[in-house]
Amino acid sequence: MNEIKSTFSITICPKLHFDFEATVTTHGWLSLAPFIWNAENAILSRVEQLNDGKLVRLNISATGSTENPTLSIEIHSTSIINEGNKQEVAKLVTHILRLDEDFEEFYQLCTQQNGTWNDIKKGKGRLLRSPTVFEDLVKTICTTNIQWGGTKRMAQELVDKYGQSFAENPTLKSFPKAEDIVSDSFEEFTQKVNLGYRADYIYQLAKNVSAGTINPEDFLDQQLSTIELKKKLLAIKGIGNYASATMLMLLGRYDELPIDSVFKDFVSGKYFNGKKYSEKKARNIYKKWGRWQYLAYWFDMEKS
DNA sequence: GTCCAGGTCGCGC
DNA sequence: GCGCGACATGGA
Numbered sequence: 001m002n003e004i005k006s007t008f009s010i011t012i013c014p015k016l017h018f019d020f021e022a023t024v025t026t027h028g029w030l031s032l033a034p035f036i037w038n039a040e041n042a043i044l045s046r047v048e049q050l051n052d053g054k055l056v057r058l059n060i061s062a063t064g065s066t067e068n069p070t071l072s073i074e075i076h077s078t079s080i081i082n083e084g085n086k087q088e089v090a091k092l093v094t095h096i097l098r099l100d101e102d103f104e105e106f107y108q109l110c111t112q113q114n115g116t117w118n119d120i121k122k123g124k125g126r127l128l129r130s131p132t133v134f135e136d137l138v139k140t141i142c143t144t145n146i147q148w149g150g151t152k153r154m155a156q157e158l159v160d161k162y163g164q165s166f167a168e169n170p171t172l173k174s175f176p177k178a179e180d181i182v183s184d185s186f187e188e189f190t191q192k193v194n195l196g197y198r199a200d201y202i203y204q205l206a207k208n209v210s211a212g213t214i215n216p217e218d219f220l221d222q223q224l225s226t227i228e229l230k231k232k233l234l235a236i237k238g239i240g241n242y243a244s245a246t247m248l249m250l251l252g253r254y255d256e257l258p259i260d261s262v263f264k265d266f267v268s269g270k271y272f273n274g275k276k277y278s279e280k281k282a283r284n285i286y287k288k289w290g291r292w293q294y295l296a297y298w299f300d301m302e303k304s
Numbered sequence: 305g306t307c308c309a310g311g312t313c314g315c316g317c
Numbered sequence: 318g319c320g321c322g323a324c325a326t327g328g329a
Contacts, residue, residue: 028310145311150327196325201312240312260310 004168006081010090012071014099017122020062020069023097026302027127032139032152033159034175035128047166048131049174050088054079055166060093066123071097078167098126101252106292116303125295129250133216134209135175136250141201141238143246157193178209201238219251226253245294254294257286266301 024030024044030037036045044060059074073093075081094100103125110117130136142154162180163173181189181203190199208214214236219229226248233244245256257263259279267282268274289296 143310145309145324146326147309147328149329150309153327194326196327197312197323198325238312242311246310258310262310265310 004076004078006075006077006079008073008075008081008086010073010075010086010093012073012090012093012099014069014071016102016104017066018062018069018097018099018126019066019123020071020097022124023126024128026124026298027129028148029128029130029139032155034163034173047163047172047174048089048092049164049177050085052085054081054085055164055174056081056085056089057166057168057172058089058093060097066121069123076168092131096129096131098129098252101126106254106295109289109292109296117299119303120299124299127249127298130175132175133219133251134178134205137205137216137236137239137247138202140243140246140250141198141205142195144198144238144240144243146196154193154195154198157195161192178206181206182210198238201236204237219247226255229253230256249294249298253291255291257283257293257297263297266304270300270304 021042024037024042029035030044034046037043038045042061045058047055047057049055054077056079057076059076061072062069063072064070071093073089075086075089106125107120107122110120130139138158139151139155142151146154158176158181159173162176162184164176164180166172166174184192186199186203189203193199195202205214209216219232224232229251230244230248233239233247234241239247242258242260245258248254248256249258259282264282267285268277271277271282271285286293286296286300
């Protein structure tokens with residue numbers, strides 16, 4: 001058994017109010033591999049392969065109030081961890097927890113609403129995301145036309161069959177990179193993981209990303225308008241209206257509503273007494289939230 | 305056994 | 318631009 005050689009702690013103090021546990025648990029992403037959530041101790045864990053190939057296991061936790069929080073990040077590895085590795089990890093954690101996003105305007109809108117909207121308070125609103133846009137794209141495709149249990153299974157299978165093993169505990173693996181997936185033929189891929197007809201979309205995406213014809217990480221570019229971004233997302237096979245809205249949320253843009261069966265059931269039950277309604281009427285419910293509509297819907301559901 | 309899921313694609317009109 | 322069937326897989 002390889003011994004752990006390096007354990008470091010990095011402390012990040014978020015600029016604004018920040019609720020670690022709410023950020024991690026308000027989105028189902030935390031129950032998709034390779035994320036591991038230790039609810040008892042409130043530790044978010046995952047194995048990651050860094051740019052230089054080193055495999056690390058990260059343990060992320062928080063102490064202090066939402067006004068004055070401190071994030072603690074342990075890096076476990078059998079490799080020597082250098083300053084560059086630490087900086088990469090800090091950047092990764094900033095990304096998945098959205099420490100750089102500004103929610104002040106959303107909070108103001110919440111304050112304008114009465115009652116339970118005030119419970120959102122400062123520090124909530126952030127929803128967990130994956131370290132890479134590629135991983136979020138793959139997972140989002142795995143949420144379409146399937147129950148949540150199926151999404152979890154598919155994420156786990158991808159990690160089990162194509163992730164890189166963490167030396168200390170080989171059952172812990174990273175999420176596969178595009179190159180890991182296309183190292184196999186499509187036939188081998190469909191044999192190893194059971195993604196149904198989505199296998200085609202995901203393999204195609206991995207091919208394109210690996211070849212550089214699609215660069216999902218560029219989607220984080222703030223210069224891109226939401227319209228342009230949506231166009232790029234819809235051009236990817238397997239991403240339609242619902243999935244593009246979900247991806248926009250994961251890219252920090254909350255303009256679009258993810259209209260799927262869950263959305264329809266929720267809106268029907270809460271606002272239309274279970275009766276049929278037009279999509280336009282449903283949209284009107286969240287219209288006043290402007291570019292924060294996704295979060296308005298999300299927390300409307302959370303609070304119910 | 306049968307049905308269908310946090311939809312999307314490709315077709316025909 | 319809109320309606321419709323097909324789509325893989327496993328869980329309900």
